[in-house]
Structure formats: structure tokens, C-alpha cells
Amino acid sequence: MRSSFLSxxxxxxxxxxxxxxxxxxxxxxxxxxxxxxxxxxxxxxSGKSVTALALxxxxxxxxxxxxxxxxxFQGQDVLKMPPSKLRALRGKQIAxxxxxxxxxxxxxxxxxxxxxxAIELHRxxxxxxxxxxxxxxxxxxxRDAATRLGDYPHQLSGGMQQRVxxxxxxxxxxxxxxxxxxxxxxDVTIQKQIMDLLKxxxxxxxxxxxxxxxxxxxxxxxADRVVVMFRGKIVEQxxxxxxxxxxxxxxxxxxxxxxxxxxxxxxxxxxIDYAEID
Amino acid sequence: xxxxxxxxxTYAQRIWRLFKRDRFAFIGFCIVIVFFxxxxxxxFLANDHxxxxxxxxxxxxxxxxxxxxxxxRFLLYVPLAGLVYGFRGPLxxxxxxxxxxxxxxxxxxxxxxxxxxxxxxxxxxxxxxAAFKLMPPIVYSPIETSPDQLVPPSWKHPCGTxxxxxxxxxxxxxxxxxxxxxxxxxxxxxxxxGVSVGGMAGYYRRWVDIVTCRFIEVMECFPTLLLILVVxxxxxxxxxxxxxxxVIGLTGWTGVARLVRGEFxxxxxxxxxxxxxxxxxxxxxxIVRHLLPNSLGPILVTATFxxxxxxxxxxxxxxxxxxxxxxxxxxxxLLSEARKYIxxxxxxxxxxxxxxxxxxxxxxxxGEGLRDAVDPRLRVK
Numbered sequence: 001m002r003s004s005f006l007s008x009x010x011x012x013x014x015x016x017x018x019x020x021x022x023x024x025x026x027x028x029x030x031x032x033x034x035x036x037x038x039x040x041x042x043x044x045x046s047g048k049s050v051t052a053l054a055l056x057x058x059x060x061x062x063x064x065x066x067x068x069x070x071x072x073f074q075g076q077d078v079l080k081m082p083p084s085k086l087r088a089l090r091g092k093q094i095a096x097x098x099x100x101x102x103x104x105x106x107x108x109x110x111x112x113x114x115x116x117x118a119i120e121l122h123r124x125x126x127x128x129x130x131x132x133x134x135x136x137x138x139x140x141x142x143r144d145a146a147t148r149l150g151d152y153p154h155q156l157s158g159g160m161q162q163r164v165x166x167x168x169x170x171x172x173x174x175x176x177x178x179x180x181x182x183x184x185x186x187d188v189t190i191q192k193q194i195m196d197l198l199k200x201x202x203x204x205x206x207x208x209x210x211x212x213x214x215x216x217x218x219x220x221x222x223a224d225r226v227v228v229m230f231r232g233k234i235v236e237q238x239x240x241x242x243x244x245x246x247x248x249x250x251x252x253x254x255x256x257x258x259x260x261x262x263x264x265x266x267x268x269x270x271x272i273d274y275a276e277i278d
Numbered sequence: 279x280x281x282x283x284x285x286x287x288t289y290a291q292r293i294w295r296l297f298k299r300d301r302f303a304f305i306g307f308c309i310v311i312v313f314f315x316x317x318x319x320x321x322f323l324a325n326d327h328x329x330x331x332x333x334x335x336x337x338x339x340x341x342x343x344x345x346x347x348x349x350x351r352f353l354l355y356v357p358l359a360g361l362v363y364g365f366r367g368p369l370x371x372x373x374x375x376x377x378x379x380x381x382x383x384x385x386x387x388x389x390x391x392x393x394x395x396x397x398x399x400x401x402x403x404x405x406x407x408a409a410f411k412l413m414p415p416i417v418y419s420p421i422e423t424s425p426d427q428l429v430p431p432s433w434k435h436p437c438g439t440x441x442x443x444x445x446x447x448x449x450x451x452x453x454x455x456x457x458x459x460x461x462x463x464x465x466x467x468x469x470x471x472g473v474s475v476g477g478m479a480g481y482y483r484r485w486v487d488i489v490t491c492r493f494i495e496v497m498e499c500f501p502t503l504l505l506i507l508v509v510x511x512x513x514x515x516x517x518x519x520x521x522x523x524x525v526i527g528l529t530g531w532t533g534v535a536r537l538v539r540g541e542f543x544x545x546x547x548x549x550x551x552x553x554x555x556x557x558x559x560x561x562x563x564x565i566v567r568h569l570l571p572n573s574l575g576p577i578l579v580t581a582t583f584x585x586x587x588x589x590x591x592x593x594x595x596x597x598x599x600x601x602x603x604x605x606x607x608x609x610x611x612l613l614s615e616a617r618k619y620i621x622x623x624x625x626x627x628x629x630x631x632x633x634x635x636x637x638x639x640x641x642x643x644x645g646e647g648l649r650d651a652v653d654p655r656l657r658v659k
Contacts, residue, residue: 058556062484083560091558104553108571117567121558168557 004072005208006032006055006176011069013050013059021065024050026232028069034175035206039223039240041213041255043272047232048212052178056090057081073176092122095169099181101161105153111164112149115171122172136167141197159190166197177201180212195222217259220244228252293575296651303647306640313637317454318352321345324416324448326404333408344419354387418445420452420607431625438625440615446625449607450633456608457637460523460592461585467527469581472534477565479535480542487539494532502529503594510600519606522595526588537580541573575652579645586641593634609634
């Protein structure tokens, strides 16, 4: 039995034909402590989202295949769980926020109905469901929450939609919140608001947060530790400040240099030269 | 510029707004509603029993004595459905909470109907003396024969009489019930089967999808009418109506299944079903509560066209003599009778034919209007 909060060991996930598979995740190993904020950074296709989805076995089989590895969440082997236990784990203990809030919300239901569903699924003993919904919406900074309950997703702005998604995720008081590029579809000012909200949540609750992003800029003042992924493998991990100050792997260095800096005149941002890394 | 489109309208409201702009669809919708009302109130519109009768100082409502148990059920269940609908909250919760009440009331009604005897007495309020009586607009019952055979339309018989002296108008009004019942119940069966099968194929894909699609193709190879004729002729004629409903339903689901499969394939690719899964929702919950409500518009459109085609199939069957059994009035049956006297008794063919034509056309207009209203490509305004 593992004692740690979350530990992923030698995780391998493949897609495509068996004789010529695409190894989306290839021997990934990392750990998370309770209440910790961990950022997984990497470019598109580096396997960070697949890793995040695999935490509750959300990668669909087929087309995906879990080839190797173990995922222990609070001592339980997630990949060996029966479907009913998996459903109890999803949302209740590990909740997700996705990249595109506009299409992650069901377009034909009110936000009240959708948050209600989350509570119905995992907290059937709650009496004052409406009060709970309003509280969840207020936690994520939606003012006059009671008057917005009847709104449909298309009536909200992108930032508001993402707040609703976060409220849904928080409604069941999960121990781990997986934020899969939560700000990618939003513009920069809203991005800041959402990150500030996540920071607040991190401070006020002892919920662990796994932040998936391709943007080192978001990581620096948010995550306790960083995992850098490249082509399905972890190339570097460590405390955020250390990794940022003294990146070991050439890919990490390249990735950090990709972030434009204010006050510096640069005509062309650096692109990653794969030959140099391999 | 001032926007005239309210921002906070729901999906149903916007469909209704777009639907209303199509004049033909709206007229068709009104006609369908009128047919509904006529069908529901047929015993009160054409009956030889008075609605209210005052005689010897006592008030009676003889029309209720003429009702069959199935008509009682109808009269009692419609307000019940309204009551259930009146519960607050989303539909699924309403049904959940109302279920016990509904079950109780249904049991009560069924218990009462168990002891109910349809009188079907020959007493005829037209000739019975009374201090006051309120007769239905058409004072003949659909099964009542008379010596006035093959009478052309007149004030007494607005649509004439047939070869056994039955009033054609009364038979038409009561035939509307048969047609609508067959149309709706057979389509409900088709929807139930089509949505489940198509939903499974679209959601699970892979071999489920392959098997289902091949099965649908096999089903579609059979000529529907021929298949129905074979099944009907093999079955017991006593409960013909139920058999016809089931058979039309079980042969008509393929279109719905294909549509639902396509819709589900489209929706499963979007992030929200996965978001629901990440929230801990099971397959059934995702299918019923997330995917199905999102494909309701197109399903409704096919169902509307389906009702029209079911009515048409029933009429064809009755015309061929495989439909409703003798005393039950049905539009197709009326037409089939008209064939024998077509050279002089034009009213026997004209009125039922017109009724079928208008109904089918109305449903098709409604279907087309709905299709345009739910079509996302036409969402300019």
C-alpha cells in the first residue's frame, strides 16, 4: 500500500494500431502530496491531458490502451477499480475543469440544473440543494448567484462559464482538482481572474490542484512543483522555483524561452529544435 | 439599433418563435390541435345520448353512460397528466415525485373501471321525451344503423349516410380518434425502439454500431405494407387495433434509429459528454440526460412526419380490409366502403378522403416548419 496522496508509476498509454502504436504516455512516474499544487507543463501532444484523464481512467478504451503502470489514489489502485467505484471517484474525489467551458457545459440545461446534477450524483444527503448551488457559485465569484441560476450556458461569457465549471467541480468538495488548461480558451484578463480564483481556492481549502498548461508564465507563482512532459515522457520535475531558475533539460530551457518577456525586444520567439533535444 | 430578439429565451421558446413565422406550419398546427380536440370530445360531438337531460324532475348525463372504459381512462388520465406536469422543477424530478401519486390514482381508476359496465343501451335520447335536453351537435352515434340508407348530405345528416344508414359525420368524428390513436401510439413505439437502438449504436459505436446498422438495413429491405399485411393476417383479429399499432411501430423505427445514431455520433465528439463522465455520470445518465435532450429537436421532427405516415398506413390497411374491425369507425374503412357506391354516393368517398388529406398535410406542414425551426443553418435571426 502506498501512503502518498496520489502516485503514478510507470504509466503507459497507447493509441492507434497495435503494431505501430502512438505512445501518448510512456513510463510516466510522479507523486503528489495532499494539498499540493502540481503543474504539468508541456507542448501540445506531449501527453499531459491524457495523463490527467487517466487519473480516473477517463481515457476511452478504445481507442486508448492502458499498457502499463499503476495509479494509486489514497491507497486505491485506480486502474483496477470496477466501473461503479470509478464513477464514485470521478467528481467526488477527483474533479475536472476542462479547456473549453462553452462546450463542456450542456447547452440545453440551466446552470442550476447542471450543478444540481453534480450534487445529486455524489451528495444525495444534502437537503438544501439550492442553497448549496448558490454557495458554490458565490465561492467562484459570481455575484447575485441566486438570480443567475436560471441562465443557460450561452447566456454567459467565457469567463463566467469557466467559473460555473469550477463551481460544478467544487460542489462535491473533491480532494483533487484537475484543471486541464483552464484558461487556454479565455483572453488574458479573464485568464488572470481565473488563475487568481484558483489561487484563492488553493489558499482557503486544502484541496490539491493539478494544473495542466503549456504556459510557464502561469506556473511560476502558482504551483509548488512542476513536471515537464515531452513526447509522453517526463523530462524534468522539481520545485517550481528551482526548475525555473535552473532548468536541467534542454526542452525545459527551450520551453521557458518560448514565453515572451515584457521590456525585451525580440523579433522572433525561439522555436524548439527537436534535433537538439533528442 | 434595438434588438427585438430577447436574449434570455429558452430553446423551446426560440423554436416556437421561429415556428410561428412559418404560416403554413402554424395553420397546420392549428388544424392538428382542432383534430385533437375533436378526437378527444368525439362522444360529446356525435352521440345519440343527450349530454344533459332533465326529465321527471331529475337531471342526468346520459352521454357518460355511452362511454367505453377506454374513453373513461382517456377522460381521467388527461387531467392527471396535467397535474403531474404542474409539479415544479425539471421534468425528471417531476416524474420522480409524481410517480407515487400517479400510481395511486391510476390504480383507483382501474379499480373503478373493473366494475364499470358499458351500458350501450338502445335507448335513444332523440325521441325520448324530456323537459329539457341538450343533444350533441350530431345526434347519431357512429354505430347506429337506420333505414335512411345512402342519403346524400342534408341538414339532418351533414355528410350523408352509408349503406346501412349510419351517419357519416358521426363516423368521421369517431374515426379521428382511431387515426390519431394509431398515429401517436405507433409513433411512440417507433420512437422508443428507435431512440434506444440508435442511441446505443451512436454512443457505444464499434461493433454495436456495425451490428445495428446492418440490422436496420435488413429491416428497411422489407416492404412495410406487405410485412404489416402478413403479421395482421396471422394475428387474432379481436384486438386488431393494438396489433396494427405495434406492427406499424415495430416497422417504422429504423428512420428514428438512424437519425438518433447520427445525432449521438455528433454529440459524443463534443466535450460536454466527457465533462459529464468526469463528473461521475454513468452511461445511462449521459445518454438519457445529456445526449438525448440535445437531439430532441430533430427527433421531434421525424416523429411528426412519422405520425402522418402511420395514419396513412392505417388508412391503407383499412382500405384493403385488414384494418379496424367492423363497428370501429376508421377513415380508411369509410373509404373502402365508399368504393362500392362510388358511382353515385360521392359523399362517402369525399369526406373521409378530405379528412385524411387535411390531416396528413397538416402534419407534414408542422413537420417541415419544425425542421426549419430547429435547423441550425437557418439561424440567421
